[in-house]
Amino acid sequence: MEITPKAPIGRPRSFDAEEALERAMMVFWERGYQGASLTDLTDAMGITRKSMYAAFGNKDDLFRKALERYTEGPASYAARALEEPSAREVATAFLAGSVSTTTRPDCPAGCLGVQGSLAAGDSGRFAQDTLNAWRDDALTRLRQRFQRAVDENDLPPGADPELLARYLMTVANGIAVQAAGGATRSELQPVADAALRNWPPV
The missing domain is CATH 1.10.10.60 (Homeodomain-like)
Incomplete structure (x- = not known):
């Protein structure tokens, strides 16, 4: 058998x-x-x-x-935004993506990259360092894209790529914090629109 x-x-x-x-x-x-x-x-x-x-x-x-x-999923809007043909369109897509991602009804509110290490003590040092590097990388990519826009005369010669990149990151991070506190897409998209009214003209 x-x-x-x-x-x-x-x-x-x-x-x-x-x-x-x-x-x-x-x-x-x-x-x-x-x-x-x-x-x-x-x-x-x-x-x-x-x-x-x-x-x-x-x-x-x-x-x-x-x-x-x-980064490759919900936050992939950031990489896609960098491919937009003009600096203004990059900024528009970046902030619109921030609003959309942080207020998705099927996901937690806010941004993993912003809230992931808030209020973390020494035991959360790894997360703090990891997310600081993650945000710095995003800032660098934006700065390089805006430097290219200056070189291509898509931004005025006096535009500061570092300042513009940090401005966008600051607004996007603020949107994420507001979203985590319960702000809705309809409340936050006008904030993004208002931020873009300060964008330098070509």
Whole structure:
């Protein structure tokens, strides 16, 4: 009689890593780095801590991967905005994307990149440093795009690419904080429109 081998006892259940990461991103987005406990994360992901460590590493590693997913997903408006043909259109798309992303009804309010490390103490230093670098990278990309606009005469010669980039980032971050506090898209889009009225003419 042929004996069929049994499956190994205690074999870990398979799971969809992409879906699990998406759920982890949502937890970090809603609760921030420090507010998201390992239990919160594994419960949302539907896996054990052992499986989480095996698939994603520790909490810092998971946060970094979640931020990458956020950048490529909900926050991808920033990269798309840089491809707009004019500096004004870059600024318009960047702020419109900020308003849209931070007020999505199917996602946590605000921005993971802004709220992710707010009120974090020493235990949240990794998240603070990671998000500072994330925001600095966005600032650098905007500055380089506006420098190109100056070089191409799409912005006036006296325009300051650094100032314009920081201006946009400041407005976008403020929009995110307002959204986290309950402000709606209809309330925040006029703020973005008002900010663009100060944009330098060509």
